[in-house]
Amino acid sequence: xxxxxxxxxxxxxxxxxxxxxxxxxxxxxxxxxxxxxxxxxxxxxxxxxxxxxxxxxxxxxxxxxxxxxxxxxxxxxxxxxxxxxxxxxxxxxxxxxxxxxxxxxxxxxxxxxxxxxxxxxxxxxxxxxxxxxxxxxxxxxxxxxxxxxxxxxxxxxxxxxxxxxxxxxxxxxxxxxxxxxxxxxxxxxxxxxxxxxxxxxxxxxxxxxxxxxxxxxxxxxxxxxxxxxxxxxxxxxxxxxxxxxxxxxxxxxxxxxxxxxxxxxxxxxxxxxxxxxxxxxxxxxxxxxxxxxxxxxxxxxxxxxxxxxxxxxxxxxxxxxxxxxxxxxxx
Amino acid sequence: xxxxxxxxxxxxxxxxxxxxxxxxxxxxxxxxxxxxxxxxxxxxxxxxxxxxxxxxxxxxxxxxxxxxxxxxxxxxxxxxxxxxxxxxxxxxxxxxxxxxxxxxxxxxxxxxxxxxxxxxxxxxxxxxxxxxxxxxxxxxxxxxxxxxxxxxxxxxxxxxxxxxxxxxxxxxxxxxxxxxxxxxxxxxxxxxxxxxxxxxxxxxxxxxxxxxxxxxxxxxxxxxxxxxxxxxxxxxxxxxxxxxxxxxxxxxx
Numbered sequence: 001x002x003x004x005x006x007x008x009x010x011x012x013x014x015x016x017x018x019x020x021x022x023x024x025x026x027x028x029x030x031x032x033x034x035x036x037x038x039x040x041x042x043x044x045x046x047x048x049x050x051x052x053x054x055x056x057x058x059x060x061x062x063x064x065x066x067x068x069x070x071x072x073x074x075x076x077x078x079x080x081x082x083x084x085x086x087x088x089x090x091x092x093x094x095x096x097x098x099x100x101x102x103x104x105x106x107x108x109x110x111x112x113x114x115x116x117x118x119x120x121x122x123x124x125x126x127x128x129x130x131x132x133x134x135x136x137x138x139x140x141x142x143x144x145x146x147x148x149x150x151x152x153x154x155x156x157x158x159x160x161x162x163x164x165x166x167x168x169x170x171x172x173x174x175x176x177x178x179x180x181x182x183x184x185x186x187x188x189x190x191x192x193x194x195x196x197x198x199x200x201x202x203x204x205x206x207x208x209x210x211x212x213x214x215x216x217x218x219x220x221x222x223x224x225x226x227x228x229x230x231x232x233x234x235x236x237x238x239x240x241x242x243x244x245x246x247x248x249x250x251x252x253x254x255x256x257x258x259x260x261x262x263x264x265x266x267x268x269x270x271x272x273x274x275x276x277x278x279x280x281x282x283x284x285x286x287x288x289x290x291x292x293x294x295x296x297x298x299x300x301x302x303x304x305x306x307x308x309x310x311x312x313x314x315x316x317x318x319x320x321x322x323x324x325x326x327x328x329x330x331x
Numbered sequence: 332x333x334x335x336x337x338x339x340x341x342x343x344x345x346x347x348x349x350x351x352x353x354x355x356x357x358x359x360x361x362x363x364x365x366x367x368x369x370x371x372x373x374x375x376x377x378x379x380x381x382x383x384x385x386x387x388x389x390x391x392x393x394x395x396x397x398x399x400x401x402x403x404x405x406x407x408x409x410x411x412x413x414x415x416x417x418x419x420x421x422x423x424x425x426x427x428x429x430x431x432x433x434x435x436x437x438x439x440x441x442x443x444x445x446x447x448x449x450x451x452x453x454x455x456x457x458x459x460x461x462x463x464x465x466x467x468x469x470x471x472x473x474x475x476x477x478x479x480x481x482x483x484x485x486x487x488x489x490x491x492x493x494x495x496x497x498x499x500x501x502x503x504x505x506x507x508x509x510x511x512x513x514x515x516x517x518x519x520x521x522x523x524x525x526x527x528x529x530x531x532x533x534x535x536x537x538x539x540x541x542x543x544x545x546x547x548x549x550x551x552x553x554x555x556x557x558x559x560x561x562x563x564x565x566x567x568x569x570x571x572x573x574x575x576x577x578x579x580x581x582x583x584x
Contacts, residue, residue: 050464218338219354225415225417225419226421231385231407232382232407232411232413233409233437234409234436240437242431243435243436247421247423247424248421248423322423324423324424324466325466327464327466327467
């Protein structure tokens, strides 16, 4: 009964916040801004984070561009607003967050103040803990990515080329993919220990499937007319591979790499959740058990930034490698 | 050295799913003299493309044999240049890199193959486009690159499968004339599949008219118009007479 009442009270409080935000009265607005600016000592942090996110968004232009209408870009004011949009969105989230905290909807150990999170972030960056755990996770992510992608490339090529291998391996691969990685992650810990190896294996396994499918699709999608062309020129197998198959499959392979880059982070964290003595997944578990919610949030945000950076890097590689596509589209 | 092409009793039968067989071509027998330009005309699905694939060594015949000079064609050869209806360029390679591909595959050193490609560009009308990507080219220009890619390996015989079929009439006429001019200088043996009577009579020494599936030779018409031929020749009475003859043969086929 008391639980229900608690829930009800919280619900009312949330409604109050919503109504406050909806009553777009001048006095309220000024008060809210004042609360936000004075009571929230992390304004510079907001700005820095906003800037960082904008930098990240600059990697794949497509994320910010499709919204932009061609004629909008010409007016400087509108362009400024558009460039500030991600920042404003972030500020709005932080603002709402701060409001929830100020109205004491939830106790601090459930929703800590942005300032508390920032403070925690400064602490763990200062004492080197964040770097220790982040670098551990990053090592697992990168190794898992490399191992998974390479294995998928080799096996995917073989499957694409041989119908026998396709018949033998495809059911196994699909079965493996149908099983949630979280389910068999404990097995991997038993087999490979709670060190780096098991995280690399979980990461590699999670990356493997989408990359494999993309490899098979990419290689099978090489136009048969171009294969005939290579045959007519008496190209060797190696020449056909390196001059035709690799570049022709490259767009599909690179989109597979982009997906894999973010999946590898999931793989490594899943491994760390199950059993580890370092890494951001381990840190989240540890902080949760100590009710150190700010630290949980810091670790989660670090993972977000890590995954986003990897994705941005993969997009950058894609844009460089497929420069011919954008050239062609301009026509 | 232009090559002779001899086709003797050549036939192709396709296995259909369900065990049926579909006779696609022939049997046909004919001989093409070295250095002559022969066009094949015929209704759709009469096995013309199959014939080209057989002569290119991309496919094995169900019956009979084809010879390049006196050598039986059992696999692709670099002495034969092949061109399809689609330009079939590699979209990730520039015009220049597409042109040099056959030489690259054949292991010709880089400076040599680049020089050969650059020498070809003006005649193809692509002088300003060596750095362009296929996606930036018009259909006609892409087909010129494909033509250049065939010519760069200095083949003894050209097999052209409706090479200009996808182009508009104006582009088609211009590129046909360019082909004619280049052929008159080099005189490779050419076997070209086309749907266009006008084009066939303008280009060829001989027009082979194929019947419906399975394709056989329904008529073998000599085009005895003097060379070099120009576009103006197509308005002459002699041209019209031969074109009419071909037209009639197609109707009967």
